[in-house]
Amino acid sequence: MSIESIQQEALLAIETASSVAALNEVRQQYLSKKGSVASLMNTLKELDPEERKSFGAQVNALKQSLEAAFETAQTRLEAIELALNLKKEALDMTLPGTTMVSGTLHPLTMVTQAIEDIFLGMGYHVVEGPEVELDLYNFERANIPANHPARDMQDTFYIDVEWLLRTHTTAIQTRALEASAPHVPLKVICPGKVYRKDDDDATHSHQFMQIEGLVVGEGVSMANLKHTLETLAKAMFGEERKIRLRPSYFQFTEPSVEVDVSCHICGGKGCGICKHTGWIEVLGAGMVHPHVLKIAGYDPDKVSGFAFGCGVERIAMLKYGVDDIRHFYTNAKPFLSVFKRFE
Numbered sequence: 001m002s003i004e005s006i007q008q009e010a011l012l013a014i015e016t017a018s019s020v021a022a023l024n025e026v027r028q029q030y031l032s033k034k035g036s037v038a039s040l041m042n043t044l045k046e047l048d049p050e051e052r053k054s055f056g057a058q059v060n061a062l063k064q065s066l067e068a069a070f071e072t073a074q075t076r077l078e079a080i081e082l083a084l085n086l087k088k089e090a091l092d093m094t095l096p097g098t099t100m101v102s103g104t105l106h107p108l109t110m111v112t113q114a115i116e117d118i119f120l121g122m123g124y125h126v127v128e129g130p131e132v133e134l135d136l137y138n139f140e141r142a143n144i145p146a147n148h149p150a151r152d153m154q155d156t157f158y159i160d161v162e163w164l165l166r167t168h169t170t171a172i173q174t175r176a177l178e179a180s181a182p183h184v185p186l187k188v189i190c191p192g193k194v195y196r197k198d199d200d201d202a203t204h205s206h207q208f209m210q211i212e213g214l215v216v217g218e219g220v221s222m223a224n225l226k227h228t229l230e231t232l233a234k235a236m237f238g239e240e241r242k243i244r245l246r247p248s249y250f251q252f253t254e255p256s257v258e259v260d261v262s263c264h265i266c267g268g269k270g271c272g273i274c275k276h277t278g279w280i281e282v283l284g285a286g287m288v289h290p291h292v293l294k295i296a297g298y299d300p301d302k303v304s305g306f307a308f309g310c311g312v313e314r315i316a317m318l319k320y321g322v323d324d325i326r327h328f329y330t331n332a333k334p335f336l337s338v339f340k341r342f343e
């Protein structure tokens with residue numbers, strides 16, 4: 001084949017190659033070690049010196065012209081392929097996005113965590129305990145005698161004579177007392193589920209949540225308790241809240257108090273929520289009974305303590321204006337989604 005026809009054939013192939021890959025195949029065919037141009041070079045040695053010179057120059061010119069043509073075609077094809085790819089992979093920024101649906105913390109978890117946070121900041125530890133509990137920790141160590149009505153089959157879910165579903169988080173406290181006696185200070189906050197044989201209605205549930213606090217140390221006093229409760233009330237219901245202590249009775253505290261917080265809805269003037277008294281009862285509290293300290297392994301002549309406890313549902317109902325405790329357990333999506341804005 002003449003140099004000229006090789007050139008024409010090659011230029012046509014370069015011109016009509018429809019992709020970079022196709023162009024590379026054409027390049028192999030003409031410019032590789034076994035390609036047409038190399039074959040022409042191989043014939044040089046068969047020629048006499050004079051012919052060799054001019055033929056060699058022509059083959060070189062062919063090679064250069066083909067290389068230039070390849071270069072131009074490559075640039076053109078690459079640009080076309082890039083444009084096609086951009087078009088294929090283009091994102092339509094005007095399309096509406098897909099909304100990510102995320103859940104929210106359960107309102108009872110929110111309240112529990114908020115209370116835990118307040119006390120972690122004051123150096124307390126969060127402690128948990130078993131829900132299937134020994135009578136020993138739920139009642140006996142809390143100074144609740146065998147004939148006490150709280151121990152009645154009517155009020156408590158018994159598993160057998162020894163085991164029951166704990167009726168209050170005080171069971172966690174009696175365990176914490178035993179575990180740390182005789183060391184002080186002991187500062188714990190104890191959240192958890194508790195169980196009572198109540199008939200479920202808008203304000204009662206056979207299973208609910210409590211959170212209790214307990215401090216034992218030298219010289220711990222009622223004044224410390226009052227300040228702690230005030231801090232809690234303000235953190236949960238607002239800086240302007242006041243508290244009021246009323247005498248009460250719990251077996252494991254002496255003296256015992258019922259704690260009212262000034263109504264966060266009417267500010268204390270009186271409204272439907274506070275039953276027109278200006279006060280809402282939210283906590284039980286008191287100084288740990290010396291006998292409770294003693295049977296746990298503390299010396300009540302050397303150390304003293306205070307404890308307080310409240311229902312998490314009750315706090316959540318007051319804080320978020322929920323009128324039926326059962327909402328917390330039925331967990332309807334519309335109810336739960338409301339709490340997203342409180343996160």
Ligand code: PHE
Pocket residue numbers: 167168169170212250253284285286307308309310
């Ligand atoms: N355990 C009590 C209850 O279930 C609450 C409480 C806790 C009272 C700690 C005093 C001290 O009602």
